[in-house]
Amino acid sequence: xxxxxxxxxxxxxxxxxxxxxxxxxxxxxxxxxxxxxxxxxxxxxxxxxxxxxxxxxxxxxxxxxxxxxxxxxxxxxxxxxxxxxxxxxxxxxxxxxxxxxxxxxxxxxxxxxxxxxxxxxxxxxxxxxxxxxxxxxxxxxxxxxxxxxxxxxxxxxxxxxxxxxxxxxxxxxxxxxxxxxxxxxxxxxxxxxxxxxxxxxxxxxxxxxxxxxxxxxxxxxxxxx
Numbered sequence: 001x002x003x004x005x006x007x008x009x010x011x012x013x014x015x016x017x018x019x020x021x022x023x024x025x026x027x028x029x030x031x032x033x034x035x036x037x038x039x040x041x042x043x044x045x046x047x048x049x050x051x052x053x054x055x056x057x058x059x060x061x062x063x064x065x066x067x068x069x070x071x072x073x074x075x076x077x078x079x080x081x082x083x084x085x086x087x088x089x090x091x092x093x094x095x096x097x098x099x100x101x102x103x104x105x106x107x108x109x110x111x112x113x114x115x116x117x118x119x120x121x122x123x124x125x126x127x128x129x130x131x132x133x134x135x136x137x138x139x140x141x142x143x144x145x146x147x148x149x150x151x152x153x154x155x156x157x158x159x160x161x162x163x164x165x166x167x168x169x170x171x172x173x174x175x176x177x178x179x180x181x182x183x184x185x186x187x188x189x190x191x192x193x194x195x196x197x198x199x200x201x202x203x204x205x206x207x208x209x210x211x212x213x214x215x216x217x218x219x220x221x222x223x224x225x
Contacts, residue, residue: 024051031062032219042066060087061217064096068215076100090222091119095126096215098133106136117149124154125213128164135171143171158195159213163188 029035030044038044045066049059060083067079080097087093098112113130117123131146147168154162165188169181 024048024054027051028058028219031065032058032217034065034216034218041069056086057090057222058219060084060090060093061219061222064093064215064217067100068096073100087222089119090217091116091123091126092215092217094119095123095129098126098129099215102129102133102136106133109133110137122153124150124157124164125162127153128162128167131164131167131171135167135174138174140171140175144168144175147171156191158188158191160195161215162213163192165191 024047027044027047030038030041031048035041045062048054048062049066054062063079063083063086067076067083070076070079077097077100080093080100083090084093084097094112094116098109098116101109101112110130110133113126113133116126117130120126127146127150131143131150134140134143134146147164150162150164151168154164158165165184169184169188172178172180172184
């Protein structure tokens with residue numbers, strides 16, 4: 001009798017383990033394949049973050065994605081700090097923390113953007129954001145150089161969060177180079193039209209992901225664990 005009871009307990013435990021694994025897999029799909037319209041998005045990311053057996057890069061991605069959707073700036077920064085501590089080789093984490101810092105502390109933001117482009121020299125979005133930090137610090141020549149680095153890597157691309165031509169034009173205007181600003185905006189015009197049609201994307205060899213202007217980190221972009 002005791003043997004039969006023990007077998008039932010083992011079977012029940014195995015079923016519970018299977019159900020838990022299935023629930024974790026569902027949480028991964030919501031958080032790491034970024035179904036951010038799901039009302040349980042934050043809870044799904046929390047489950048991935050807190051589950052034993054989740055590797056550091058996957059946990060860092062879940063922290064990043066939760067931070068991206070957080071309405072609490074300080075909570076978001078804490079999540080990004082923790083994510084970077086877990087996976088300091090992911091360039092997008094530094095870019096995203098830089099964006100979170102940019103309006104209040106452009107110097108700290110610049111350090112994060114510097115780290116992002118050191119990790120991924122082809123990360124055009126981070127080069128543009130780096131230019132934004134330099135612009136905020138009124139270091140216009142350096143900002144222009146950073147925007148130019150971005151457009152060199154992605155010369156035919158714009159996105160809602162990536163427009164080095166317009167940003168460079170603004171930096172040139174701040175320097176008084178109005179003719180240079182006009183040239184940049186003229187170069188931008190057909191690209192802007194393509195982006196408005198949805199024809200423009202940052203597909204390419206960025207180590208930071210095929211759609212690297214998006215702040216999310218997808219499961220497909222990280223190696224497990």
